[in-house]
Each structure stands twice: as C-alpha cells, then as structure tokens.
Amino acid sequence: xxxxxxxxxxxxxxxxxxxxxxxxxxxxxxxxxxxxxxxxxxxxxxxxxxxxxxxxxxxxxxxxxxxxxxxxxxxxxxxxxxxxxxxxxxxxxxxxxxxxxxxxxxxxxxxxxx
Amino acid sequence: xxxxxxxxxxxxxxxxxxxxxxxxxxxxxxxxxxxxxxxxxxxxxxxxxxxxxxxxxxxxxxxxxxxxxxxxxxxxxxxxxxxxxxxxxxxxxxxxxxxxxxxxxxxxxxx
Numbered sequence: 342x343x344x345x346x347x348x349x350x351x352x353x354x355x356x357x358x359x360x361x362x363x364x365x366x367x368x369x370x371x372x373x374x375x376x377x378x379x380x381x382x383x384x385x386x387x388x389x390x391x392x393x394x395x396x397x398x399x400x401x402x403x404x405x406x407x408x409x410x411x412x413x414x415x416x417x418x419x420x421x422x423x424x425x426x427x428x429x430x431x432x433x434x435x436x437x438x439x440x441x442x443x444x445x446x447x448x449x450x451x452x453x454x455x
Numbered sequence: 456x457x458x459x460x461x462x463x464x465x466x467x468x469x470x471x472x473x474x475x476x477x478x479x480x481x482x483x484x485x486x487x488x489x490x491x492x493x494x495x496x497x498x499x500x501x502x503x504x505x506x507x508x509x510x511x512x513x514x515x516x517x518x519x520x521x522x523x524x525x526x527x528x529x530x531x532x533x534x535x536x537x538x539x540x541x542x543x544x545x546x547x548x549x550x551x552x553x554x555x556x557x558x559x560x561x562x563x564x565x566x
Contacts, residue, residue, distance in 0.1 A: 381558075382558055382559070383459075383545075383556030383558050383559050384543075389553075397553060432497050442503050442547060442554075443500055443503075444500065444554070445497075447497055448496055448497055449495075449496075
C-alpha cells in the first residue's frame with residue numbers, strides 16, 4: 342500500500358512570495374490533515390478535511406493560508422504572501438475515518454522563508 | 456494553539472538502559488497517543504490509550520493513561536540504537552477528535 346505522498350520535499354522562497362504544497366493521501370482515506378511543525382516543536386494542526394469538506398480550520402491563519410481538497414482526494418496548501426515565521430515543515434496526514442487515531446503521515450515539505 | 460508539556464525535552468542514555476518520559480496537560484483528554492519521529496520523516500503511531508488508568512504495551516514500549524486524564528507516561532525498556540528519535544505525546548478531545556501534540560522528547564542512545 343502506497344503511503345502519503347507530498348511534494349516538493351524542500352522549498353526556499355523569499356518573504357512576500359507565494360508557495361504551494363501538494364498532498365496525495367492513502368487511497369480510500371476520507372480524512373486529510375495539514376500540520377505545521379516548527380523546528381523544536383510538535384506538529385500543530387492547521388486544517389482537517391472530511392472528504393472535500395472542512396471540519397476544523399480554527400488554527401489556520403486565513404489571511405495568508407488557504408487549502409483545498411479537490412474531489413475528496415488530493416489537497417493543496419497555499420501560503421500567500423509568506424512571512425519569515427512560516428519557515429517550518431508542513432506535514433500532511435490521512436486516516437480512514439474521521440477521528441481514527443491511526444493517522445498516516447507523509448514525509449513533509451521543509452519550507453525556508455528568507 | 457495549545458501544546459502539551461513533555462519532559463524531559465532531551466536525554467542521552469546508554470544502550471540497554473530503560474527510558475521514561477511523560478506528558479502533562481491542563482486539559483482533560485479522551486485518548487492519549489504516543490508517536491515517534493525520525494529525521495526527515497513524519498511521525499509514526501506507537502501506542503494508543505483509550506481509558507483512564509489504562510496500561511498498554513507494544514514490544515519494549517509501555518504507556519499509561521493517567522488517572523486524572525491530564526497526563527500520560529511512556530517507558531522504553533532495554534533501549535537499542537534504533538530507538539533514537541523524537542517522541543511525541545498527543546491528546547485527543549472534542550467532537551471532531553482534534554489531536555494536540557506535545558513539544559517532544561529527543562532521545563539519543565549511546566552504543
């Protein structure tokens with residue numbers, strides 16, 4: 342079974358530029374999560390999708406971050422414009438059902454904003 | 456956003472030693488989870504705890520759900536070099552079963 346795929350693995354941009362991350366969850370997984378992990382900290386949930394609907398985006402900085410999940414499968418997370426404090430690893434995870442604790446994480450995208 | 460407190464934040468141990476780490480919160484959780492993260496990878500679930508007082512083992516790992524539902528403990532027995540990594544606790548709460556992660560414990564094993 343293929344795992345959660347993310348791309349790119351690394352991205353370096355200048356502040357005020359835009360960036361987008363892509364995630365392909367495990368086939369059949371209804372729930373998809375985006376986390377932000379700042380160096381030295383645990384992952385922080387940004388947004389949770391159930392199929393293609395948002396169930397929790399309370400910690401998503403909506404003035405600059407946006408996310409969508411097309412047709413309940415792939416998802417993209419966008420930052421526009423980026424700030425220095427957005428430098429982090431962005432992790433995507435998926436699970437079979439909402440609330441299923443077996444979340445499978447992708448390898449993450451390491452973003453550096455200069 | 457809330458993050459759970461984990462201690463110690465880092466530790467060096469000799470191969471073969473036992474390890475203990477804990478996680479505390481000011482909030483009550485319905486479920487406690489323990490994850491391990493290797494460099495350049497996403498976290499992997501090690502143990503899930505569903506009831507206060509529950510004690511669960513997974514090989515050399517043992518975890519307990521605190522009676523107050525505000526804390527959890529993870530023990531690793533007879534550590535080996537591949538135990539190196541960052542261990543995160545996570546609490547689950549709320550109607551949408553939101554997962555809140557701890558700050559992590561970095562474990563180094565000296566062969």
